[in-house]
Amino acid sequence: MSIQEIVERxxxxxxxxxxxxxxxxxxxxxxxxxxxxxxxEKTTFEPSLSVxxxxxxxCGSTPEEFFYSDLNSYKQDKQALDFFKTLSSYQKxxxxxxxxx
Numbered sequence: 001m002s003i004q005e006i007v008e009r010x011x012x013x014x015x016x017x018x019x020x021x022x023x024x025x026x027x028x029x030x031x032x033x034x035x036x037x038x039x040x041e042k043t044t045f046e047p048s049l050s051v052x053x054x055x056x057x058x059c060g061s062t063p064e065e066f067f068y069s070d071l072n073s074y075k076q077d078k079q080a081l082d083f084f085k086t087l088s089s090y091q092k093x094x095x096x097x098x099x100x101x
Contacts, residue, residue, distance in 0.1 A: 001067060006046075006052070009066055009071065011039050013056065013060075013066065014035065014055075017058070017059040021036040021039060028055060028058060030051070
């Protein structure tokens with residue numbers, strides 16, 4: 001994932017959390033314009049890992065969700081995987097055989 005994609009994801013999860021750039025900046029202990037500058041296309045600075053993890057947490061997300069290949073389908077895919085994990089080996093094998101057909 002490129003830095004530009006990371007910055008775009010920050011904007012997506014921030015919007016989903018209904019947080020302004022200013023509110024998020026202040027919540028993570030940065031100056032009021034930090035997130036706005038980060039999301040600006042003219043900026044070349046990158047958040048540190050600890051700041052990125054703070055952003056993800058404040059926005060109500062997880063690193064797993066943030067870095068998932070398709071952010072829009074994460075919850076549904078995770079729900080399906082969690083269900084799949086509860087099945088017996090026999091049930092999993094039966095589903096995989098149906099899938100292959």
